[in-house]
Amino acid sequence: MSGAGEGLAGAWDEDLLGRVFLGRVVEPGDEVGGRWVREFGVAEVVRRLRGGGEALPGVGGARWAGLVARAERAEPARDLAVARAAGARFVVPGAPEWPGQLDDLGDARPLGLWVRGRPGLRMWALRSVAVVGARACTEYGSHVAATLAAGLTERGWVVVSGGAYGIDAAAHRGALAAGGATAAVLACGVDRSYPRGHAALIERIADQGLVIGELPPGDHPTPSRFILRNRVIAALTRGTVVVEAACRSGSLATARAAQRLGRHTMGVPGPVTSALSAGVHELLRGEAALVTDAAEVAELVGAMGDLAPPRTGPILPRDLLAPAARTVLAALPGDRAAPVGEIALDARTTPDEAIARLYELRALGYVERHGDGWKLTRQAVISARTGHPPC
Structure with missing residues (x-):
């Protein structure tokens, strides 16, 4: 029928x-x-x-x-058979699994994407962030990328990168180590592992996440294909974070593609003496946002519920005092004993209130009585400098 x-x-x-x-x-x-x-x-x-x-x-x-x-x-039928044997499928525009944000590329949109892995591409792409950077990265860059990726996956974000050496690998491994979601967008056929040294990593990503590419099975990468691959990473994700990049790094192409597409572009600052951070700093001088951890990235690319906590310094022991006691403590001079009347005047309170607070502070080891006056203890002076409570 x-x-x-x-x-x-x-x-x-x-x-x-x-x-x-x-x-x-x-x-x-x-x-x-x-x-x-x-x-x-x-x-x-x-x-x-x-x-x-x-x-x-x-x-x-x-x-x-x-x-x-x-x-x-x-031979399209043969390509489909080879892909199927490798556990890959071909996703085309208009299919339920197609990520609609790729349509922002216009005529440069992929004809389709080869995908290895069980998760649905469209759903994963809806909440994804690209983490990219230098291949020859420093220990600092590798640590930052892995920590950033782990933090993003713990917040429910998918980490997308290119499967290359350096920052890409650190981002993928950080996400995997945290038990999170990661996707690698390759510049070759998804049945190939490139670079060869990442064969085990690519297989692990395919098992736990997604391996994605435009090129048909067996195709090899070229320098131009790496650059063109970057536009897919930029379009697929909500934003791109660059962790270490020299001035001519290919990862900057991903960031610039993200900017053209109206996606969030972010950079992690590095030492001003490091050539591998010069490209990131150039981005930060433009329209890129400076980020230092996963919470800040999530705040930029996420919804209202992803707001990062406000940045504060360390909580000092005196911060835990009642406001009235902190005011009286702040009114004591650091180099001599002062009478209650002077302390009360500087604290803008009554002498009786000042005496009550001074006895509280003495019990906590902050002040001591000298005749008719009150003075900071030696330990309290040290505490004010170091942040450690007086003994």
Whole structure:
């Protein structure tokens, strides 16, 4: 029995196969290819490329011939089978799992995303933050990235990064160590581990989280693909945090893409003498927000319930005194004994009230009586300097 439902399913399968086919022909982020899909539809673009006839607008003869040659080698059914064997699926625009925020990329939007992992991509992306930075990071940067990622996952956020050495790896490991959620967006096929030294890490992310990529199974990364991958990280997440980046770091491309897309852009400051923090400081001189921990990141990218607690210094013992006792204590001179009348005057209270508070303070070790006057104890003077209570 055939009907409208089967017709829609057939059209859907055709669109999915067509997008897998185009993923072998058009490079990620190719806005010309994206415009073709928008203006002519997937089926027509596939038909033209397969037929090798009249070129679509916006490309010269040499480039069109190159695209047609690539189209001849495309085998979408095989790519789907290889991906399925690797535990991956292909998610296309309009599918229930598609993250709508990727549509902000316009014609540079991915044709689809290959996804490994059990969680739903759309739901995870709704509450995600990118943590990126230098590959050759310092111990400081690695520690900050791991701590930041762990804190974000403990607050219910998904940490997204690129799976690279350095800050990316520290962020992924920090999230995993905290038992939290993390996703790696690769610049190669999701059935490959790149860099090779991260094979175990990528597998662990696939087991506990998500491994995502635009490129079809088996495809390798190139320098340009890393840069183009960064736009997906920026668009997928609510905001991007850069932890250590030199002035020419690729992670700055992620931050700038986030700015263009209207996402939150944040940076963690580092030593002013460190070249690996120079790029972050450049961001902070612009529109990026300075953040130092997960609470501050969550406050920026989250809802009202994610407000960070106010920043305060350490609680000193005298902060725990009643207000009236603190006022009297503050009125005592630090170098001599003072009469009750003088103390009461400086504390803006009565002599009787001042005496009552002075006896409280004496019991706590803050003051001592000298004849008709009162003086701070030696321990109280030390306490005021160090923050430790008087013995």
